[in-house]
Amino acid sequence: MKFNTKSEMLNKYLKYIILIILIACFMTISDFITAETPVKELDRPSTKDDYLEENLTYKADGRKGEVTAEVNAKVLSSKEEAKYIKRAKKEIDESFLGENSDKEHINKNLNLESTYADAFVDCYYDFSPDDFIDLDGTVHFEDIKEDTLITVFCTLDCGDTSEVYSFPIKILKPEIDDAEGFSYFLKGAMSDADEAKSEKYVLPEKIANKKISFYKSFDKRGPILLILGILMIPVIIFGEKEKDKKDKKEYQKMLSANYAVIVEKLALFVNAGIRPKEAFRRILDGRKKLKKKGKMENAGYREIEEMLRSMENGTSEAGAYINLGERTDNKDYRRLSLLLSENLSKGDRFLADELMNEERDAFQKRKHRALALGEEASTKMVFPMVLLLISVMIVLIVPAWMSMDI
Numbered sequence: 001m002k003f004n005t006k007s008e009m010l011n012k013y014l015k016y017i018i019l020i021i022l023i024a025c026f027m028t029i030s031d032f033i034t035a036e037t038p039v040k041e042l043d044r045p046s047t048k049d050d051y052l053e054e055n056l057t058y059k060a061d062g063r064k065g066e067v068t069a070e071v072n073a074k075v076l077s078s079k080e081e082a083k084y085i086k087r088a089k090k091e092i093d094e095s096f097l098g099e100n101s102d103k104e105h106i107n108k109n110l111n112l113e114s115t116y117a118d119a120f121v122d123c124y125y126d127f128s129p130d131d132f133i134d135l136d137g138t139v140h141f142e143d144i145k146e147d148t149l150i151t152v153f154c155t156l157d158c159g160d161t162s163e164v165y166s167f168p169i170k171i172l173k174p175e176i177d178d179a180e181g182f183s184y185f186l187k188g189a190m191s192d193a194d195e196a197k198s199e200k201y202v203l204p205e206k207i208a209n210k211k212i213s214f215y216k217s218f219d220k221r222g223p224i225l226l227i228l229g230i231l232m233i234p235v236i237i238f239g240e241k242e243k244d245k246k247d248k249k250e251y252q253k254m255l256s257a258n259y260a261v262i263v264e265k266l267a268l269f270v271n272a273g274i275r276p277k278e279a280f281r282r283i284l285d286g287r288k289k290l291k292k293k294g295k296m297e298n299a300g301y302r303e304i305e306e307m308l309r310s311m312e313n314g315t316s317e318a319g320a321y322i323n324l325g326e327r328t329d330n331k332d333y334r335r336l337s338l339l340l341s342e343n344l345s346k347g348d349r350f351l352a353d354e355l356m357n358e359e360r361d362a363f364q365k366r367k368h369r370a371l372a373l374g375e376e377a378s379t380k381m382v383f384p385m386v387l388l389l390i391s392v393m394i395v396l397i398v399p400a401w402m403s404m405d406i
Contacts, residue, residue, distance in 0.1 A: 035057070039056065042054055042069060042071055044071055052069075052070075052071040053068055053069070053070055053071070054068070054069045054071060055068055056068070056069055075159070076120065076158065076159050078159075078160070078161060081158040081159045081160065081161035082161060084117040084118075084120045084121050084158045085117075085121055085156050085158050085161060085163050087116070087117040087121075088116035088117045088121035088123065088156050088158070088165075089154075089156070089165050091113075091116045091117065092113075092116060092123070092154060092165065095111050095113065096110060096111060096112070096152075097110065097111070098110050098111035098137065103167065103168065103169045103170065104169075104170045105170065105172055106139065106169050106170060106171045106172060107141075107171075107172045107174070107175070108139070109137050109138050109139050110133065110137035110139065111137055112125055112135065112136060112137040116156075117158070120158055121156050121157065121158045122156070122157045122158075123154055123155065123156055123157075124154070124155040124157075125152065125153070125154060125155075126152075126153040126155070127150055127151070127152055127153070128150065128151045128153070129148075129150065131143060132144060132148065132150060132171060133150065133171075139171060141171075141174045141184040142174075142184050142187060142188060144171055144172075144173050144174065145173065146173050147170055147171070147172050147173055148170070148171045149168055149169075149170050150168070150169055150170075150171060151166055151167075151168050151169075152166060152167055152168070152169055153165075153166045154166065182207070185207050185208045186207055186212075189204040189207050190204070192204070251299050252329075252330055254297065254298075254299035254300070255299045255300050255303070255328055255330045255332070255333065256330065256332060256365070257299075257300075258298070258299055258300025258301060259300055259330075259332045259333065259336075259362055260359070260362040260363050260365070261300075262283060262300050262301070262304065263336065263355060263358050263359045263362050264359050264362075264363070265279075265282075265283045265286070266279050266280070266283065266355060267352070267355035267356050267358070267359045269282060269283070270351055270352045270355055271352045271355075271356075276340055276343065276351070277308070277311065277317060280304050280307070280308055281308060283301070283304065284301060284304060284305055284308070287301050300333075303324060303327065303328050303333070304324075306327070307320045307321070307323065307324045308320075310323060317344065318341045318344050321337045321340040321341045322337055322341055323337075324336070324337045325337030325338065332362065332365075335358070336358065339351065339354050339355070339358065
């Protein structure tokens with residue numbers, strides 16, 4: 001794989017850097033020219049309710065300073081006001097009906113706006129009769145017993161000009177086949193069920209001669225719990241794998257910690273003329289609390305116990321030693337298993353010397369391991385010590401700060 005050098009990376013992005021610099025220079029020059037060009041007028045906001053603040057600098061009679069121009073929408077003439085009111089009427093005709101087809105067939109809510117013509121015209125609604133339509137355009141179809149003619153009055157105000165724009169509309173009696181009508185009949189039936197003097201709330205079986213059935217809403221707890229359960233599966237699997245890795249790592253540490261003591265005792269017994277197999281038995285006998293202590297604390301001794309048990313079950317001594325190294329998957333025990341299996345052919349005289357050398361190496365490694373664990377523990381203590389220092393500083397500084405009445 002080819003890796004770009006620093007110079008190649010610079011050349012690759014140089015054109016983009018140059019482009020950015022050119023754009024920045026252009027913007028700087030443009031802004032400088034704009035700042036030095038006298039301004040004689042500002043555009044007013046295009047709608048009535050808009051408001052503009054423009055920060056300006058000025059030069060006058062040798063003085064310089066800054067000032068903010070507050071710009072409101074333009075003041076309309078009477079002709080312009082009439083023009084905007086005419087525009088508002090057109091916008092009312094276009095938007096008033098909402099989803100209704102025309103003014104003669106009102107069977108849905110209306111769309112009533114409070115301002116028109118870019119907010120230059122304020123609109124106030126009134127209805128005759130006024131019992132069926134709210135000012136937000138909601139039509140009370142539940143009160144409509146028959147097709148009803150209603151006059152809409154729109155009072156349009158634009159500056160000093162005011163005009164009333166009126167037109168008739170017809171609200172149709174709700175029909176069960178329409179969405180609005182069905183909603184009307186359903187609400188009425190539910191209201192009747194609530195007002196009925198009965199011990200239980202009896203749901204209607206028919207709505208305007210149409211059969212209806214009610215069901216409790218589907219509870220989403222089950223699907224949500226199912227999804228959460230499925231999502232938890234990879235989390236649990238990952239957690240278990242991490243736990244297994246941690247346990248294996250801890251087990252290997254304890255194997256190495258037990259190894260130095262096991263080799264020391266094994267070397268003593270072999271030098272005393274005791275065969276390795278019997279030496280291992282005596283090492284286990286000396287570990288009287290083996291069953292009382294946990295698996296981790298006796299990792300090495302439990303592997304020795306497993307090795308001797310396999311010999312009793314028919315495994316050859318050489319095979320048991322080799323299995324010890326493979327089962328522990330630890331380089332120290334693999335080396336020991338190799339020494340023990342080779343001893344069967346060379347004799348115990350060579351094994352004693354090799355075990356003494358192994359003992360020295362094992363204790364040297366144990367010493368280095370202890371130093372590394374000490375450094376690791378001190379590193380882990382840094383963060384709690386920093387938190388403790390911060391806490392102490394807060395305890396000391398806050399009371400002093402409060403006593404100063406800052």
